[in-house]
Amino acid sequence: MSSLTNYGQAIASTTVALQRLLTSPPIGLQVTAYALGAPRTGVTGPSINLFLYYDSLISYREETQRGPSRVIAELHYLVSAFPGDDVDTDAGSHRSFGAARAAIERHPVLNVPIGSADNLQVWLSPSPLTSEALTSLWVASAAPLRLSFGVMASFTLDAAERTAVVGTVGDVVKQAGAGAMVVFTGSDGATKARAAASVASELGKPLVTVLLDEVVGASVADTEDNLDRIFEQAEHRGAVLMIAASDPLFGVRPEVLDLDDPYAGVEIGSILDLLGQSPSVVIIALTDLAGDELADRTQVQVRFPEPEPKRDSASATGD
Structure with missing residues (x-):
């Protein structure tokens, strides 16, 4: 099991694994990981954006070991659909939205490599967002409101490398x-x-x-x-x-x-x-x-x- 010292790499690898899930056939979506409101350079046609807006770490104790021996990490992503143009007459953003949501529902567990010799099991689950919370994210970015849903990626890490x-x-x-x-x-x-x-x-x-x-x-x-x-x-x-x-x-x-x-x-x-x-x-x-x-x-x-x-x-x- 990967340790908390690898948390940064675990976050980056989880984001990459989500991108690969949505870009791989037969889904085949264009996927970015831009900040909300950032220029979408190099993207043509409908696409999906993954924005990590919040994380949390929850320590817990195992019955057979002293101290908080494990940590549950929860990464909260905003998954947003972008049209190919401002008009979106073919509802391309809607198709991308539905394809992304269905893919995540069908793949609740990802095997995420961390470096060359470690792997994480990452569980994906919908992360409900109220209209107020969703709107506040977009308003804070000074960008137009987009069709979006939330997803939580969670995994477990060793809290500390006890060497005693x-x-x-x-x-x-x-x-x-x-x-x-x-x-x-x-x-x-x-x-x-x-x-x-x-x-x-x-x-x-x-x-x-x-x-x-x-x-x-x-x-x-x-x-x-x-x-x-x-x-x-x-x-x-x-x-x-x-x-x-x-x-x-x-x-x-x-x-x-x-x-x-x-x-x-x-x-x-x-x-x-x-x-x-x-x-x-x-x-x-x-x-x-x-x-x-x-x-x-x-x-x-x-x-x-x-x-x-x-x-x-x-x-x-x-x-």
Whole structure:
């Protein structure tokens, strides 16, 4: 399945596939993809124009995977019929209109190539347009109103290319470079601290451990200042950064945030962008699962087991 990073190519390929559908025999229409009101150069006789006027992206979750793993893309086209001349005495634009509409009804699914090794299944369906919406599109273009109908082309993309490896501390050392996001999960803070120290030692770098509120400020600028202060210290140059107890911001958060949440207004993506500029590995220590935005950027995740419960002396001796 193609990814969201190929969205631009997916749009262009869908438009080309629609053009090919309508131009191929036995339909054989002339098809353009001009903006509304643009000069129709090089076109003689009745023709059809495809104008992409709106798109939307809808994320959804799969039951077996965290985060918005898929995106449904919806492309809305205005399909307009143009006569061969101003009079259109033979109703050529009407024939083109009907042929285009019938072709799309008969071919509800297109197989659209994306590059040389990928394909999309694109579903076509009528997109009802009220007379007001249709008129507003043409009025906005300062062009005469044409016989038109709407069609929606929809397809599914991977929302994010998740590259996280669920691995070991050794994988962190081998795979994570400067600015790489690493997630340590588990309830045993001491074990995560020892693991972070081991990573830093293996990389030959110092370790800086901070609490979340020592890094994340009320604004992106404050956060940037905090990070600058941390790494400006001589003993911290090139350090591995570990942010402890990060669940309040980087863990799975409720859909509706409490107004008293100190991180309610924080743009997580912007904070992760800043952390990505760190001189070495960034370790985000969590008790539970990472939230969607962090999960999308995580290179290696290490899950630490729960500590063994302590046995009291009485149970240990059998008394």
